[in-house]
Amino acid sequence: MHEFVEAFRFIARNGAVAGGPALPSLSHLALETLKVGAIGVAISVAIAAPLGAWLGHVHRGSFLAINLGNIGRALPSLAVLAIGDAFLGLGLTVVELALVILAVPPIVTNAYLGVDGVDGELVDAARGMGMSGWQVLARVELPLSAPLLFAGIRTAAVFVISTTTIASLAGFSGTLGDPIANETSYRFSGVLGAAICVAALALAVEGALTLLQRALTPRGLRLSEREPAGVLERGVATA
Amino acid sequence: MSAPVTAAAGPVIPDYAAQSSSCEIDNRLFCWRWVQHNWGPVLWPALREHVVLALAAVAIGFAISMALALAAHRYGWLERPTTIVTTILYTIPGLALFELLAAPVGLNVFSAEIALVSYTLLILFRNILAGLRSVPAEVLDAAEGTGMSRTQTLLRVELPLALPAIVAGLRIAIVTIIALATIVYVVYDRGLGVPIHTALGEGPFKTELIAAGGLAIGLALLADGLLVLGQRLLTPWARARAS
Numbered sequence: 156m157h158e159f160v161e162a163f164r165f166i167a168r169n170g171a172v173a174g175g176p177a178l179p180s181l182s183h184l185a186l187e188t189l190k191v192g193a194i195g196v197a198i199s200v201a202i203a204a205p206l207g208a209w210l211g212h213v214h215r216g217s218f219l220a221i222n223l224g225n226i227g228r229a230l231p232s233l234a235v236l237a238i239g240d241a242f243l244g245l246g247l248t249v250v251e252l253a254l255v256i257l258a259v260p261p262i263v264t265n266a267y268l269g270v271d272g273v274d275g276e277l278v279d280a281a282r283g284m285g286m287s288g289w290q291v292l293a294r295v296e297l298p299l300s301a302p303l304l305f306a307g308i309r310t311a312a313v314f315v316i317s318t319t320t321i322a323s324l325a326g327f328s329g330t331l332g333d334p335i336a337n338e339t340s341y342r343f344s345g346v347l348g349a350a351i352c353v354a355a356l357a358l359a360v361e362g363a364l365t366l367l368q369r370a371l372t373p374r375g376l377r378l379s380e381r382e383p384a385g386v387l388e389r390g391v392a393t394a
Numbered sequence: 395m396s397a398p399v400t401a402a403a404g405p406v407i408p409d410y411a412a413q414s415s416s417c418e419i420d421n422r423l424f425c426w427r428w429v430q431h432n433w434g435p436v437l438w439p440a441l442r443e444h445v446v447l448a449l450a451a452v453a454i455g456f457a458i459s460m461a462l463a464l465a466a467h468r469y470g471w472l473e474r475p476t477t478i479v480t481t482i483l484y485t486i487p488g489l490a491l492f493e494l495l496a497a498p499v500g501l502n503v504f505s506a507e508i509a510l511v512s513y514t515l516l517i518l519f520r521n522i523l524a525g526l527r528s529v530p531a532e533v534l535d536a537a538e539g540t541g542m543s544r545t546q547t548l549l550r551v552e553l554p555l556a557l558p559a560i561v562a563g564l565r566i567a568i569v570t571i572i573a574l575a576t577i578v579y580v581v582y583d584r585g586l587g588v589p590i591h592t593a594l595g596e597g598p599f600k601t602e603l604i605a606a607g608g609l610a611i612g613l614a615l616l617a618d619g620l621l622v623l624g625q626r627l628l629t630p631w632a633r634a635r636a637s
Contacts, residue, residue, distance in 0.1 A: 156498075158497040159497060162497075225565075225566070225569060225618055226615065226618070228566065228569055228570055228573065229569040229570075229572070229573055229611075229614035229615055229617075229618050230573060230611055230614065231572070231573040231574070231575075231576040231577075231586075231607075231610045231611065231614060232573070232576075232577075233576040233577055233587060233590055233607075233610075234576055234586070234590065234606070234607035234608070234610035234611050235607070235611070237590045237593070237594065237598075237603040237604075237606070237607035238603060238604055238607040238608065238611075240594070240598055240603060241423065241598065241600035241601075241603040241604045241607075242423070313485055313487075316487055317487035317488055317489070320487055320489050320490065321487075321488070321489055321577060324489070324577065324580070324591070324594070325594055326594060326598070332489060335489055335490070335493055335580075343497075346493050347493055347494070347496075347497050349490075349493075350489070350490040350491075350492075350493035350494050351490070351494065353486075353487050353489065353490035354486040354487065354490040354491070354494065357485050357486060357487050357490070358482065358485055358486070361485045
């Protein structure tokens with residue numbers, strides 16, 4: 156357990172290594188991790204949410220939307236980063252590209268499942284009130300599917316933090332993965348301390364997004380909320 | 395099989411001996427000859443180790459999840475704590491979990507497998523439990539009415555009916571673990587992460603990055619494809635209902 160004591164001392168020193176070279180502080184690395192990750196998630200949402208919602212709206216492309224989710228899960232981050240490195244050289248662009256490749260599928264799948272799963276009678280009622288296709292999507296389908304879409308974004312955010320740290324193994328520096336990939340400079344206490352920070356950061360992001368999801372869920376849906384032990388059969392619908 | 399991978403994967407680019415072609419020395423995008431020469435000593439063993447790591451993790455994870463799900467099926471209050479713990483395990487990024495385990499467990503196969511197994515638990519537990527719960531009450535009444543005991547009902551009625559959900563969970567778990575196993579090398583020198591790591595340290599050596607990275611991606615996609623087929627063969631009745 157001595158290692159853990161040393162690791163927490165490393166965290167308490169904000170990442171300074173006694174007698175070592177000047178290294179970026181842990182809080183700086185954590186903020187950079189969040190920044191790199193947030194850019195990736197933002198690009199992915201911009202691409203994936205409209206695509207998934209539209210596919211769900213027209214009830215088409217279920218094969219694409221669902222299998223995309225599984226393929227995203229199947230892609231090993233390190234392999235994607237390695238191949239990107241070989242073709243383009245490792246930099247922020249390749250890391251963001253890898254993040255987008257991994258984060259788009261769960262968002263597409265969940266946006267699709269959310270919109271596709273909206274009760275057909277509600278859609279009929281909305282149409283009967285004279286709403287156009289866009290209005291149905293914007294005022295009925297999207298609000299009702301928001302929790303599921305948001306669950307997809309949450310899954311994507313956790314993937315993204317995980318991959319951002321793995322990027323350090325591939326040689327992209329500036330994130331919380333750095334100490335883990337560089338035991339020579341940081342010693343094992345630094346590796347372990349950074350691992351604790353990465354785990355804490357991922358759990359904090361997951362927790363914060365869960366709270367946000369709850370706040371964004373329409374009250375009517377919240378009342379009928381049952382803890383769903385949903386089957387992960389068709390994608391990543393981890394609510 | 396004592397660490398032949400790192401030994402054989404030694405310096406590639408600096409090795410200007412007769413077998414290094416100009417393609418390798420210039421580090422061009424992809425040198426087919428290097429792949430042919432290194433398939434036997436480097437890539438194939440890494441691929442095989444990768445499959446073994448992943449299958450072992452899913453097998454152990456399945457056994458644990460099945461026990462947890464059966465317990466939670468009988469004693470409902472177990473579901474919530476199990477879900478919370480497995481969700482936390484699932485949320486911790488792979489790289490961090492491997493290192494967190496390396497401190498108490500050491501740099502060995504146990505660190506690798508404990509981490510991989512912990513990622514299967516949420517997926518498998520949720521799916522097995524959801525499958526068991528999806529059995530309609532009338533079916534259970536009918537089973538009881540025919541005089542089946544609780545164990546008989548479980549084995550002959552509930553588990554077979556839960557099979558589509560269970561197989562779906564296995565599919566997700568296997569594919570997830572194959573992807574995660576590429577970073578096992580940080581605590582245990584096995585799997586397709588090893589040649590990727592070697593190549594990154596050498597320049598990076600592009601051919602090896604593409605070959606090993608491509609194998610990892612190909613393996614994951616192949617596994618997913620095979621499992622879709624398996625899912626269809628194992629549960630032919632689900633297809634008719636789903637479509």
